[in-house]
Each structure stands twice: as C-alpha cells, then as structure tokens.
Amino acid sequence: MIADQRPMMIRLVEKTVHNAAYTTLFFDFAIDYHPGQFIMLWIPGIDEKPYSLSYHSPTRFGITIEAKGIFSRRAVAMAPGDPVGIRGPFGNGFNIVSSPHVAVVAGGCGMAPLAPLVTRLHPDLCFIHGARTKQFILFPDRFDIPRHIATDDGSLGHKGLVTDLLAAEIQRRANRAQPQFDRVYACGPEMMMHAVFTLCDTHGIPCQVSLERYMRCGFGVCGACVCSDQVVCKDGPVFDSNQLKKMPDFNRTALLKSGHAVPLSEYVTWRCQ
Numbered sequence: 001m002i003a004d005q006r007p008m009m010i011r012l013v014e015k016t017v018h019n020a021a022y023t024t025l026f027f028d029f030a031i032d033y034h035p036g037q038f039i040m041l042w043i044p045g046i047d048e049k050p051y052s053l054s055y056h057s058p059t060r061f062g063i064t065i066e067a068k069g070i071f072s073r074r075a076v077a078m079a080p081g082d083p084v085g086i087r088g089p090f091g092n093g094f095n096i097v098s099s100p101h102v103a104v105v106a107g108g109c110g111m112a113p114l115a116p117l118v119t120r121l122h123p124d125l126c127f128i129h130g131a132r133t134k135q136f137i138l139f140p141d142r143f144d145i146p147r148h149i150a151t152d153d154g155s156l157g158h159k160g161l162v163t164d165l166l167a168a169e170i171q172r173r174a175n176r177a178q179p180q181f182d183r184v185y186a187c188g189p190e191m192m193m194h195a196v197f198t199l200c201d202t203h204g205i206p207c208q209v210s211l212e213r214y215m216r217c218g219f220g221v222c223g224a225c226v227c228s229d230q231v232v233c234k235d236g237p238v239f240d241s242n243q244l245k246k247m248p249d250f251n252r253t254a255l256l257k258s259g260h261a262v263p264l265s266e267y268v269t270w271r272c273q
C-alpha cells in the first residue's frame with residue numbers, strides 16, 4: 001500500500017504502443033492490488049489523473065492510456081526513466097465469483113481495467129469486446145479465451161453493439177436451457193455500461209460496472225467524484241446492479257472540476273480536452 005496523500009515517486013521502465021490510440025506504461029513497483037481498483041498518476045508540472053491497472057504482477061504494474069487530452073498525450077509521450085508520482089491503490093474493485101457462467105463486456109479502453117479481472121475469473125467465461133474498428137481492439141492476443149467482437153464499422157466481428165452480442169448470448173442460453181449468467185462485468189463508455197446494466201436487469205442477472213468521474217483526492221475527502229449519493233473513488237469505482245438502480249446520475253450527469261453538474265455528454269467532452 002502506498003501512502004494516501006503523498007505521491008510515491010517512481011520511474012517509467014517500459015512503454016508499449018498498442019495502436020494509434022492506446023499505450024501501456026510499465027513500472028517496476030510492487031502494489032497490493034485488487035482488480036478494478038485505481039491509482040492516481042501524477043506527472044510533475046502537468047496534473048494528476050486516476051487510472052486502473054491493466055497489468056499487475058508481484059513486481060510490476062502497467063496502466064493503459066488512451067491519448068485523448070493534454071494529460072494523456074503527455075503521459076504516452078514519456079520515455080523510460082521519466083519520473084511520475086503515484087498514490088493508491090484506491091477504491092473497492094470487482095467482486096470476483098468463481099462460476100464459469102460469467103460474462104465480461106469491454107468497450108474500447110474499458111478493456112484495460114477488465115484485463116486483470118479476466119485473469120482471475122473462470123477460463124470458460126463469455127468474453128465480449130467492442131471497439132470503433134478492428135485496429136482499436138485492445139490486447140487482441142493477450143488471452144487464450146475466445147472473444148465475441150463487435151466493431152462500429154464491421155471491420156471485425158459483429159457490426160454493431162456489444163449489447164447485441166450479450167443479448168444474443170443470454171437468449172442462446174435460455175433457448176438451450178443452459179445455466180444463465182451468474183454475473184456480468186462491464187467497463188467502457190457509460191452509455192454502453194448503462195445498456196449492459198439495463199439488459200442484465202431485464203433478465204435478472206446481477207452486473208458490476210466500473211464508473212469514471214473527475215477525481216481529486218482519490219480517497220473520499222474532497223467530494224469531486226460524487227455520483228448521486230455515492231463517492232465514486234471510495235464507494236466505487238465498481239458498483240453493482242442494486243446500487244446502480246438508486247443512482248439517477250448514472251449515465252446522466254457528472255461534476256466538472258468546478259463542482260458544477262453537467263450532462264454526461266458535456267462532461268465526456270470536457271474530460272477529453
């Protein structure tokens with residue numbers, strides 16, 4: 001565990017550029033980590049942002065970054081040896097079940113926080129992954145588990161939404177009188193996670209999703225990350241179906257750095273700057 005308030009200074013040791021959008025930064029540093037938790041990454045002179053780990057071993061961890069704003073572009077431009085500060089890990093992480101009847105639904109860079117979870121789940125899980133195009137499928141060869149792929153343009157797999165594939169799999173299990181999913185895990189754009197949550201709720205399937213909000217302290221003190229009555233950094237970032245049902249701000253509103261609540265679409269645009 002790293003101290004809550006003072007960043008631990010470490011150095012980037014390796015960088016993997018996956019494609020035009022995603023880069024993973026690796027650090028040789030031991031973190032006691034549970035899948036779904038996050039760290040605060042501080043680039044001196046720039047800013048500090050939350051990231052879930054995409055790789056974790058006893059001696060090394062990695063975070064995968066989508067270059068879409070000032071901070072993230074600076075992060076992926078770093079070179080081995082460059083210093084960063086980290087705090088955490090923070091948050092609750094996913095509730096891991098041992099059943100083979102689970103589904104993991106990843107959208108875009110939402111694959112990153114789910115990757116350490118996949119390694120802890122039953123290998124017979126149903127793995128659904130969506131992206132803009134074939135080129136933006138993150139970690140295409142990382143797991144020896146078949147993936148159901150959906151792309152916006154149809155360049156790989158199903159042309160359409162991950163929820164199309166999840167709905168088909170739920171229906172297929174029902175038609176064959178197979179055990180239904182015990183749990184669905186999802187991470188990706190909030191609209192996608194809301195669609196997964198709604199679909200699961202319709203079929204009585206519990207799900208867990210990982211929410212993203214603007215964060216400042218990371219451990220429940222400043223109030224910057226509130227979503228309805230939940231403090232995302234401390235009560236989450238992973239929330240289950242029962243909690244999501246009582247969170248009207250889910251897929252609706254989020255707080256800017258100023259503390260002003262705005263529609264989620266406006267928040268997403270701001271976060272990408």
Ligand code: FES
Pocket residue numbers: 214215216217218219220221222223224225226231232233234
């Ligand atoms: S970031 Fe401060 S309360 Fe969550």
